[in-house]
Amino acid sequence: MTQELSLRAFFDQATNTVTYLVWDAKTRIAAVIDSVLDYDPGSGKVSAYGVDKVLAAAASEKLQIQWVLETHAHADHLSAAQHIKAKTKAKVGIGEHICKVQQIFQSVFNVNDVSQLGTEFDHLFKDGEEFQIGELTAHVLHTPGHTPACVSYRLGDAVFVGDTLFMPDYGTARADFPGGDARQLFRSIKRTLSLPSATRVFTCHDYKTPDREAYAWESTVGEQRAHNVQIHDGVSEDAFVTMRQARDASLAVPRLLFPSIQINIRAGRFPAPESNGTTYLKVPISFAEGVHLPER
Numbered sequence: 001m002t003q004e005l006s007l008r009a010f011f012d013q014a015t016n017t018v019t020y021l022v023w024d025a026k027t028r029i030a031a032v033i034d035s036v037l038d039y040d041p042g043s044g045k046v047s048a049y050g051v052d053k054v055l056a057a058a059a060s061e062k063l064q065i066q067w068v069l070e071t072h073a074h075a076d077h078l079s080a081a082q083h084i085k086a087k088t089k090a091k092v093g094i095g096e097h098i099c100k101v102q103q104i105f106q107s108v109f110n111v112n113d114v115s116q117l118g119t120e121f122d123h124l125f126k127d128g129e130e131f132q133i134g135e136l137t138a139h140v141l142h143t144p145g146h147t148p149a150c151v152s153y154r155l156g157d158a159v160f161v162g163d164t165l166f167m168p169d170y171g172t173a174r175a176d177f178p179g180g181d182a183r184q185l186f187r188s189i190k191r192t193l194s195l196p197s198a199t200r201v202f203t204c205h206d207y208k209t210p211d212r213e214a215y216a217w218e219s220t221v222g223e224q225r226a227h228n229v230q231i232h233d234g235v236s237e238d239a240f241v242t243m244r245q246a247r248d249a250s251l252a253v254p255r256l257l258f259p260s261i262q263i264n265i266r267a268g269r270f271p272a273p274e275s276n277g278t279t280y281l282k283v284p285i286s287f288a289e290g291v292h293l294p295e296r
Contacts, residue, residue, distance in 0.1 A: 004024065004025035004026060004136075004156075005022060005023075005024070005025075005136060005155050005156040005157070005158055006022070006023050006024075006025045007020055007021060007022045007023070007158070007202075008020070008021045008057055009021075009202070009217060009218075010050065010053060010054050010057075011206070011215055011217070012036045012038075012050050012077070013215075014038070015036060015076055015077040015256065016076075016205045016206060016207050016215075017034065017036050017074075017076070017077050017204060017205055018034070018202070018203065018204055018205065018206065018217045019032065019033065019034055019035050019036055019050075019051070019054055020032070020033040020034065020160060020202060021054050021057055021058060021063075022133065022155060022160075023058075023061070023063050023133070023134065024133055024134025024135050024136045026134060026135055027134030027135055028061070028062055028063050028064060028134070029063070029064055029066055029132075029133055029134030029136075030058055030061075030063040030064060030065045030066065030067075030133065030134075031065065031066065031067035031068070031069050031090075031133050031138075032054060032058075032065060032067070032068050032069065032084055032090070033069045033070075033071065033153065033160050034069070034070065034071055034074070034079075034160075034162065034204045035051050035054065035068060035079055035080035035081060035083075035084055035268075036050050036051060036077045036078070036079075036080055037050075037051060037077070037078040037079060037080040037083060037263075037268070038050050038051075039077075039078045039256065039259060041255070041256060041259065044281075046078070048080060048083050050080075051080035051083055051084065054084075055084065055087055055088075058088075064088075065084065065088040065090045066088075066090050066091065066133065067090055067091055067092075067093055067131075067133060068081045068084045068085060068090045068091070068092045068093070069093050069094075069153060069160075070092070070093065070094040070121075070264070070267075071094075071095075071150060071151055071152065071153070071160065071161070071162025071163070071164075071204060072094070072095065072098075072101075072146065072147045072149050072150040072151070072162055072163065073094070073098060073101050073147065073149060073261060073264040073265050074163070074204075074260055074264050075177060075254045075256070075257045075260050075261055075264075076205075076254045076255070076256055076257070076260060077256060077260055078256070078259060078260055078263045078264065078268070079263060079264050079267070079268040080268060081267055081268035082267065082268040082269055083268070085268075091122035091123055092121050092122045092123070092267050092268065093121060093122060093123040093124070093125055093131075094121050094123075094124065094125065094149065094151070094267070095124065095125050095127075095140070095142060095149045095150065095151035096124035096125060096126055096149075097142070097144065097148045097149040098121065098124065098149040098265070099124075099149075100148040100149060100179060101147055101148060101149045101178075101179060101265060102265045104178045104179055105178070105261055105262075105265055108178075108261075108284060109261075109262055109282050109284065110282075111262070111271075120265075120266045120267040120269060121267045122267075125140040125151055126140065126142075127140060127141065127142035127151075128140065128141075133155070136155055136156065137155075138153050138154065138155050139153070139154040139155075140152075140153060140154075141153075141154060141159075141191065141192065142188075143161070143162075143164050143188035143189070143191065143192060144181070144184045144185075144188055145164065145173070145175050145180060145181055145182065145183075145184035145185025145186070145187070145188045145189075146162070146163045146164055146173035146174065146175060146177070146180055146185060147177055147179055147180060148179040148180075150162055150163070150164055150188070152164065152192060154195070154199075157196075157198065157199055157200055158199065158200040158201075158202060159192060159195060159199055159200070159201055159202070159221075160202045160204075161192060161201055161202065161203055161204070162203075162204045163203075163204050163205060164185065164188060164189060164192065165189060165192070165201060165203055165224060165228070165231075166203050166205060166206065166207070167203060167206055167209075167216055167217070167219060168219055168223055168224055168226075168227040168228040168229065168232075169209045169211075169212060169227070169229060170206070170207060170209055170229070171228060171229050171230035171231070172185065172189060172228070172230050172231055172244070173185065174244070174247070174248045174251055175244055175245075175248060176245075176248035176249070176251070182240065182241040182244040182245055182248075183237065183241050185244065186231065186237045186240045186241060186244075187237070189231055190231075192221070193221050193224055193225050193231075195221050196221065197220065197221050197222035197225070198220055198221070198222065199220060199221040200218060200219075200220055201218070201219045201220060201221060201223075201224055202217055202218055203217045203218075203219075204217075205217075230243060230244070258281065258282070258283050258284070259281045262281050262282065263281075
């Protein structure tokens with residue numbers, strides 16, 4: 001029997017991110033996938049305008065949000081998981097390999113408040129694990145490559161792939177972040193694209209190619225296999241890896257990389273305020289050759 005999956009998508013144009021509100025039409029139990037907290041890097045101001053629209057929609061549909069699901073620790077937006085949890089008492093879940101990502105970035109940011117790896121999240125999903133959203137059964141697929149911790153969530157005839165895939169005319173995720181691996185990414189995508197051809201594919205981002213007028217985030221497995229510009233049927237693993245590595249070498253660092261990672265490895269929590277009552281985020285500084293500064 002086909003499970004009744006209902007969903008609404010919310011596009012945040014500032015970060016090109018799609019947040020999904022998904023629910024079981026029978027029980028009205030819901031989950032939010034890849035939420036976004038508004039953050040202005042110029043002023044440091046954080047607000048919840050976007051995610052509050054998601055919560056308002058849930059209220060209008062008379063939904064009970066029980067899960068906040070992360071496909072991975074995003075490098076391009078701040079998670080609103082803790083805001084949703086505070087409002088709804090939902091559990092925050094992510095793939096179990098988030099511990100590897102936390103280990104990587106503990107040293108990058110010299111953080112000592114992510115000491116017990118994984119404990120910031122309420123649940124760490126294993127590959128192949130199943131869990132319930134009302135009467136809907138969600139299936140977890142470990143899909144590393146973009147990061148070591150990436151997972152996709154399959155619900156009924158839909159799969160939510162995070163950053164692993166984009167729309168067919170745009171391609172796939174980058175694989176040059178710490179712990180990323182283009183070869184792993186190829187294999188993860190092929191695993192996802194082994195699902196039935198009619199399976200709906202929902203991406204976490206859209207950057208809209210120049211010849212496309214509207215943002216989009218839904219395709220199918222069949223469309224991806226036939227038309228994805230970087231990994232359609234017939235593209236070999238070696239060819240993909242060569243293309244992906246060359247492409248990644250030309251990409252700029254994401255604008256919100258440093259604030260995003262510091263928040264997202266903490267399940268959406270901010271560092272504790274310092275003695276003056278203010279919360280701070282760190283920016284690691286590297287010096288180009290030829291820069292000479294006095295020692296302190």
